[in-house]
Amino acid sequence: MALLQTRGLTRILNDGPQAVPLVQDIDLAVQAGEFVAITGPSGSGKSSLLYLLGLLDAPTAGELWIDGQNAARLSAAEQARLRLGKLGFVFQFHFLLPEFTLLQNVMIPMQKLGKLGAEAMRARATALLVELGLESGHDKRPDQLSGGQRQRVAIARALANDPLILLADEPTGNLDSKNGQIVFDIFQRLAARGQTVITVTHDAHLAAQTHRQIHLVDGRISG
Amino acid sequence: MGLVLELALGHLGQRKRQTLVSVAGVALGVGFFIGMMALMGGFQQYFITQVIDSWPHIIIKDEFREPAQQPVFRAYPGAAVRLDSLKPRDELKGIRNAREILAALETSPYATAPTLRTQVFYRYGAREVAATLVGIDPKREVQVTQLARDINQGSLDALYSTANGVILGEGLAKKLGASLGDMLSVTSPVGAVLKMKVVGIFNTGVTALDNFESYSLIKKAQVLAARANVINQIRLRIPDVSLARQVAQDLENRFGYKAESWEESYSNVLGLFKVQNGVMYSAVGAILVVAAFGIFNIISTVINEKRRDIAILKSIGLAEGDIKAVFMIQGLILGLVGTLLGWVLGYGLTELLASIRFNMEGFVRTQGFILDRSLKPYAVAALFAMLSATCAAWLPARKAARLNPVDIIRGAA
């Protein structure tokens, strides 16, 4: 079985006056080590699909298997545990905690997981930041950084617990093309050493650099 | 837990002024509670110990709780009967079977003292003062009250060695202008007159006693009341004063006469204490409610400001319980720091009150505030403060834990 697999995954919003389908009948299999782009026009349901894959939202129908687990069926606490240990998120906005240093931000998932000691966490967070091109200033606060640097800290945080899958929703959406390319270079490097990456993008040029593109139109996979 | 604490401290650190105000609110409530408890509790306890020492625990009186029915009412129960020209007897009734009651209590663990209590007028020179004369058997009286200890001029034994000796309360002596060795003219309601010599002056500290009570041998009181061999009160002291109410009830059931515990004798004052405590608890409660609103306010504000942080923490994998804990801990920190500061404030307030000197005569005479320095108010205040902080943090914390990260992340775009 693939690392991530869906069958008929569907999310229909029912809380409004009428049902709004966000995504419908998604059949998808992502193998370990794949670098996949989810593309499509604005409003086609890319974010909605990513939230489903990342267990931030619950499907109204269909199945979702992650690492052999029937993930949509898990309890909220078990899903939180799965997100913590096996998934890493990067969003369009960095969402770094403003009162924490860069190092502390990257350490948050490790602290929650509690597998490493304080020194080991520190060392790993430092190594991740260096690997992503932030050699120094790890005790700075996020507001002292440029947008491109912040997004790289956010990626470091997503990688903190060595996730099975890195999920990114328009990670370059707020960056200029140079910084956007830096982010994709990082993704490629990660994929090259076996990291599974699923990223949403509407930038065709960046999407072309992935192994595979999944194109959404009106909440369904097309083509 | 380390992470949750770091997050909580980070949030509070960003709102220093509001944090300070919330903490100050809690501290004020706690501090005032401790100060007021020291003041009022100290006074109340002092009063009660004074009363317990200088007043019998129980008095069996020559009265009945239900006034005796006229025979005609008993003959026609429920009927409309008109009875004119009823004249109550105006002599002291006395306890009829006092001897038997005393004999029966001989074997009990209670100390007993027979007394005859009557109203008298003291005259010394031109001054005339109404007071109560309690005829006592000194040897038995000392087992029931601390009279011997409270006499600070003269002595109790002088009642025996002096022909017509009387011991006055200090306030009473002052009103009369009489001092040790002076001869007073004593008149009773039935018209008997006796020359009596002041052989002792006592000071119990309880104003009501010192200003209105006096003691003589029981025989002299009987002469004044013109009731030879009659006693109208049996005073008792029991081993465990906290059982006074219960024992009084038992005695009343057993002998028929009204048995009054010291709590009943002083029920007006004790009732006043209850009102006083109620007022104080409400005042402190109000302060803590305001403090709780402060805590509620700051935590709600933090949560509104930190919606994105909450969303990302949830996406990282923190559980609802973790998010709730982050905000509960903030409430607890505010409550705890407020409590600690309140303790310091309360201690300072108590010391300040202790340093104030003045002369006062109320229920008791004192030269300053009588303070209760027990630790109980500290514990009670801490409990209240932590409880209100917990409640104040609970609602917003629960709301934060239930926030849907998808809504927030979408909204951020």
Ligand SMILES: Nc1ncnc2c1ncn2[C@@H]1O[C@H](COP(=O)(O)OP(=O)(O)O)[C@@H](O)[C@H]1O
């Ligand atoms: N809470 C909501 N209520 C109504 N419509 C929604 C809600 N959330 C998303 N949508 C709609 O669902 C569609 C898919 O949204 P989204 O997944 O964000 O698309 P994309 O990320 O591809 O731009 C859009 O048309 C969006 O307007």
Ligand SMILES: [Mg+2]
């Ligand atoms: Mg989107």
